[in-house]
Amino acid sequence: MDNDWLLTTNVTERVPVLKPADDAQRRLIRLGPTALSNPELLSLLLRGEKSMERAGALAESGLRALMHESPEALLEHHRLDAREVARVLAAGELARRLHLAPEERPRLQSPAAIHEWARRMLVGLRREEVHVLCLNSRSFLLRHVRVSEGAADQCYVDPREVLAPAVACRASSLVLLHNHPSGDPEPSVLDVTLTRQLKEGARLLCMRLVDHLVISERGYVSMLQRGLLTNDGTSYVPGLQAP
Known part of the structure; x- marks a missing residue:
């Protein structure tokens, strides 16, 4: 030594x-x-x-x-x-x-881009999984972490486990992902509640939850496009584009 x-x-x-x-x-x-x-x-x-x-x-x-x-x-x-x-x-x-080589990290600037990057990882799974993507100020991916795995129709998520990786890598924003093995990407009431809780938790830590995607074999639903992540009810958040 x-x-x-x-x-x-x-x-x-x-x-x-x-x-x-x-x-x-x-x-x-x-x-x-x-x-x-x-x-x-x-x-x-x-x-x-x-x-x-x-x-x-x-x-x-x-x-x-x-x-x-x-x-x-x-x-x-x-x-x-x-x-x-x-x-x-x-x-x-x-x-x-x-x-x-900064471009080696994917740049995830829209719900469609996030879905394209994540769908092979989440489609076809038999259990629900929750993943968090940590992004820098230009929407480049800094870190990807699977934070929870559950049953076929539900998955418990501790908000602290979602936010901790983003804090650790000093992310500017984060994206939440989870799958629905049933094939229906429509978010549940619990999905919407979790999204709002994480949005507020991220805000208190000087970060932004820019989207939460529910992904299935039949496509995806973006909470950003549903207008659940802005104060005025619109679907636009600076730094992430909703097509």
Whole structure:
């Protein structure tokens, strides 16, 4: 185990003292990576007693310039060891690939697009399932989670289980999906009630429930198109288009 992850102890006072690298790791887990500075993030890629000091020196050259450095320059000029060079270059390459390929995530901008993406997953099942789609501000899919499985004609849903994945990935909005094995996509009274509860719960968390689709072999019903997700009764919600 690297020494950076260990607690040091003040012998005189017997009070545990966190090293800077360990403190950065704990803050990242507790607050998320956006709470850390560039030197703090870089320090998590380095090793040794002076990882924070060395990370500060690396950050001074600028992240873009750093990610364009050759392995030889990182080894010789920046005094990194081989494992640290591999970590820095791998982090830079992952960032580059994410920037170049945002379209790999489906963009779900309408009930029809959501149905087309989800129908193969839900049609033909013998039990009801409830799924949540977490979207960013441009309607790209961030995460898809199955939150519940029930019987042939009903499925219990805990609203907390629906909202938790969206909170975890910092989604701007979410879409609820569930199937009707009976073949009739008409929503039940309980489906409508759940939709309204989740709409309010999402609002309190600064997110939007932009649609709830009931999918079956005979098609789908969109709560957005039914006008159940807007305050004025219309079927339009900014960011999602109802055809």
